[in-house]
Amino acid sequence: MLEAFEAQRFRENAETVLSRLEKHLSDLSIRGLELADPARLTEAARALMTTEREQPTAFDEERLAAIVDLYVRTGIQVHSPGYMGRQFSGVVPLSGVIDFVSSVVNQPSSFYEAGQLPIVAERIMADELNQFIGWDPGRFAMLTTSGGSLANLTALLAARNRAFPGILSRGNSALQAQVRPAVAVGADVHYSVARAAGVMGIGEDRIVRLPLDRRRRIDADRVRPALDEAEEAGLTVFCLVASAGTTSVGAFDPLDRLAAVAQERDLWFHVDGAHGASLLVSDKLRHRLRGIDRADSLTWDAHKMMFVPAPCTLLFYRDRERSRGAFRQTASYVFDERQDSNSALDNGDKNFECTKRPMIMPLWALWAIYGKSLFADKIEYLCRLTQEAHAILESLPDFETIHRPEANILCFRYRPERIGDDRVHEFQVDVRNRVKEQGNFFISKVDVDGVAALRVVMMNHHITSGHFHMLLDEIRKAGQPQ
Ligand SMILES: Cc1ncc(COP(=O)(O)O)c(C=O)c1O
Structure with a gap:
């Protein structure tokens, strides 16, 4: 059995898989999804398992090929022109190849000593992409998170912990009596933001939903009255969340006008650009995010419009200091008491995950090889x-x-x-x-x-x-x- 670890076996397996994937990628026929009955799919999957036989059979490439074929066939056909339904993309194939390297070398990337190149690549990509955001290069920060939902939660935690000091360690007892924290969002905001409010103990219903204009963007003229109303109802709004590309129709909220309101009222201004932040790399489309330089934080899913494998989410903060606010914690087995030039690059104190995929690698490799x-x-x-x-x-x-x-x-x-x-x-x-x-x-x-x-x-x-x-x-x- 231990031959399964051998390099020669690896090469043979990889060649089998590559030839199946090449066939899959070259098929541009129009197809969407072959939706299988779960019971029949379970049967088909079980039929491929050696453990279903009395005697485990010897390894054979045919079975591996059949597993790959079943996997590929039963998914949404993202590489076909028939796929028009979701926000994850047919990836640039090379990004999948790099992800495959990550899986084999298996380097979690929250800490420099475990994922040296991924951590450096994160820094490089942060600088590359910040050219389009426009923050002070010496001050901003970026970390990767496992998905846009987690990035939104992380940013909201940082916002809440800034507004209500002591709440991370002492919970709601750190709040003064009568204080009811709340978040203001556009009516079309992604559900992960409401969920984050629930997770944080703010309550999903404590979300202040701002009215939209005819283009389904937050109506900037009606934000101040809505915030006043929330305040009169006893809520303390600490964060304004705008969407740069709503999930429903891809609308871009007017970031510059909303930033002005946030600044005036000392609210954290978070932009959920999970879908649309990628438009920043286009000279022709960047204007849709005018005002992004005034945000406090930005969620950017590269696994959507940057065409790399999921998850690959970038969470940007305008101010590095604030990026530490989400999870200020001590864990002597990983967080160094005295930082050196290596551990200063760790992100483990800023992201929720402990083990985290080196998700930046496919994006960085594409950027390195092809540019923007x-x-x-x-x-x-x-x-x-x-x-x-x-x-x-x-x-x-x-x-x-x-x-x-x-x-x-x-x-x-x-x-x-x-x-x-x-x-x-x-x-x-x-x-x-x-x-x-x-x-x-x-x-x-x-x-x-x-x-x-x-x-x-x-x-x-x-x-x-x-x-x-x-x-x-x-x-x-x-x-x-x-
Ligand atoms: C605007 C927006 N925010 C957040 C998310 C959640 O991102 P993820 O699926 O990476 O958790 C999505 C996903 O569709 C989205 O469209």
Whole structure:
């Protein structure tokens, strides 16, 4: 059995896997998701297990190939032009290769001594990307976290701990009587922010939801009155969260105007750019995040629009000192009492994870080899394509547009004449489910103002407007009376 650890065996295994993945990547046929019945999939998976036999059988490459094939076939086909439904992307294949190196060398990256190059690469990427944010290079900080949800929670913790000193160690007893901490967010904020409020003991319902304008961005003119109202209701708002690319429609909140309010009221200003911060690397699209330099913290998911394997989230703080505020803690077995030039680079005191994947490596390697244009070109194409798709919908009488896309997310409704207002919601849900079942296209749905809409997220540069027309035909087919 111990041959499983041998280098020669490794080479053979890797070659088997590579040849299957190459086949997978070269297949550009239109397909979405082959949704398997879980019981049948369990059966198929069990049939591949040596432990299902009386005598464990010797290793054979065929079984490995079959495992890889089953894995690949049963996933959402992110590399196909039929994939238009979610925010994770078909990765740049090289980034997967680098991730594979990370898995083999297995270096957790919260501490310099365990992940030297990843920690240095994090510093380099922080400096590279901060060119687009514009913070003082000597003062800002960046760390990686396992996903945007955790980054949002981490930033909110840092914000809360700054506003209410002592709360990390003494809990709510550190609060003065009658103080009820709260967070203000746009009505379309990602659910992870409400969840973070719940986790922190603030309460999911203690979120102040700010009204949106017609473009589904926080309506900056109505923020001050909403904050006044919250204060009158006895809440102490300590943090204002804006979205740079909302999950539902990809809207960008007016960061510069919101930053002004946050500054005026001494609120921490957090920007959830999990989806849209990547637009910063494009000279043509960066303006969507105008005002980002005035934020206190920024969540940026590279596993979305930077096309690397998940998770790879970057959490930026304008002020390095504040980055330590989320988890100020001591643990003598890892945190050095007296820092030296190596341990000063550790991030273990700033992120929640102890063991953490060296998730920066795929991103850094791509940046090192291709530079920013690899990312900017694809992002610009995807945003252009989404605008084309919007224009197509505007010209069709049986479709209804809901918003003008600012990024690569587009929501719309299929409204053939026979569907009255009372059935619109239910009809969109049915259509979406049928499109998914047909298996050619994978799209999602979202409720906009309480009514379901079809949602496409253009993450794949193989998609053309021709494919979008094909999707609309598929939607029409799915909408036929059954
Ligand atoms: C705006 C926004 N914030 C946060 C998240 C959560 O990110 P993650 O899935 O990396 O936890 C998402 C995910 O879709 C998102 O769109």
